[in-house]
Amino acid sequence: METSIEGEERADGGGPGTVGVRAGTATAIPPASLSPSRASDFMQCPLLYRFRVIDRLPEKPSEAATRGTLVHAVLERLFDAPAADRTAPRAKSLVPGQWDRLRETRPEVMELFADDPEGERLARWLAEAERLVERWFSLEDPSRLEPAERELFVEAELDSGLRLRGIIDRVDVAPTGEVRIVDYKTGKAPRPEYAEGALFQMKFYALVVWRLKKVVPRRLQLVYLGSGDVVTYDPVLADLERVERKLLALWDAIRLATETGVWRPRPTKLCGWCDHQAHCPEFGGTPPPYPLPVRAPESGGAQQGRMGPD
Numbered sequence: 086m087e088t089s090i091e092g093e094e095r096a097d098g099g100g101p102g103t104v105g106v107r108a109g110t111a112t113a114i115p116p117a118s119l120s121p122s123r124a125s126d127f128m129q130c131p132l133l134y135r136f137r138v139i140d141r142l143p144e145k146p147s148e149a150a151t152r153g154t155l156v157h158a159v160l161e162r163l164f165d166a167p168a169a170d171r172t173a174p175r176a177k178s179l180v181p182g183q184w185d186r187l188r189e190t191r192p193e194v195m196e197l198f199a200d201d202p203e204g205e206r207l208a209r210w211l212a213e214a215e216r217l218v219e220r221w222f223s224l225e226d227p228s229r230l231e232p233a234e235r236e237l238f239v240e241a242e243l244d245s246g247l248r249l250r251g252i253i254d255r256v257d258v259a260p261t262g263e264v265r266i267v268d269y270k271t272g273k274a275p276r277p278e279y280a281e282g283a284l285f286q287m288k289f290y291a292l293v294v295w296r297l298k299k300v301v302p303r304r305l306q307l308v309y310l311g312s313g314d315v316v317t318y319d320p321v322l323a324d325l326e327r328v329e330r331k332l333l334a335l336w337d338a339i340r341l342a343t344e345t346g347v348w349r350p351r352p353t354k355l356c357g358w359c360d361h362q363a364h365c366p367e368f369g370g371t372p373p374p375y376p377l378p379v380r381a382p383e384s385g386g387a388q389q390g391r392m393g394p395d
């Protein structure tokens with residue numbers, strides 16, 4: 086699953102209590118659950134989390150994230166076919182239909198090509214989606230896979246009451262009962278020093294599966310279609326316990342910020358991809374009025390913006 090807001094929209098699925106504004110009203114409500122994408126947002130920049138979850142500021146669709154959604158849809162749908170028919174040509178043939186479907190369900194994606202009347206950029210973009218789909222066949226053989234689940238929405242409540250949720254791209258279960266969690270990435274594999282950030286999402290899912298099924302997944306697998314890499318990690322219970330402690334600390338910090346209204350910006354080079362510079366004090370902007378009641382911050386509370394993925 087993608088780590089963009091787009092990916093989060095897939096993860097939230099419109100479910101209740103996840104986001105800051107009730108559908109159809111302007112009433113802001115505090116966040117009630119956590120997904121990997123939003124946890125990563127807070128770790129990257131608390132103010133970005135606020136803009137996305139509390140203020141629900143709109144964001145422009147991006148070519149990369151939209152292509153990720155399209156490729157995910159193609160890979161998922163391919164498993165509808167009998168195993169012998171799960172070929173690269175068949176997968177590529179699904180791209181136009183899934184693009185039509187995406188345009189119907191999310192017409193705003195056409196904004197991406199509003200300045201492309203001849204359709205040349207769109208054609209290149211679709212061709213790149215086909216290349217990503219084709220590359221998958223050099224990494225996995227879908228004719229030999231029978232996923233137990235695809236695009237699986239998962240949600241688990243920790244003892245503290247914190248709800249964790251998200252969508253797992255694929256779950257494979259071996260005849261022995263061993264579970265493998267698979268996530269497709271349409272970007273490139275990160276350098277080794279950044280690999281932990283990518284694995285955080287997978288450990289998050291592993292924690293949810295463990296909480297739901299009392300089974301520690303045997304393997305976590307990231308399939309990077311952009312660079313043709315597969316990254317695996319075999320977690321142990323201690324990994325999941327560590328992630329749970331991390332998420333509880335993160336949730337404490339989010340709750341403190343929600344109650345006090347103090348959401349600190351944390352500028353990094355990732356600001357270049359942030360849609361909210363016009364509202365960000367780091368770029369001379371002003372955040373919109375805070376839509377929730379606030380209390381005075383206490384000294385010595387949880388720190389913002391200092392948490393890494395592990």
Ligand code: SF4
Binds near residue numbers: 133350351352
């Ligand atoms: S521009 Fe940077 S510092 Fe400002 S909200 Fe976005 S990510 Fe945070």
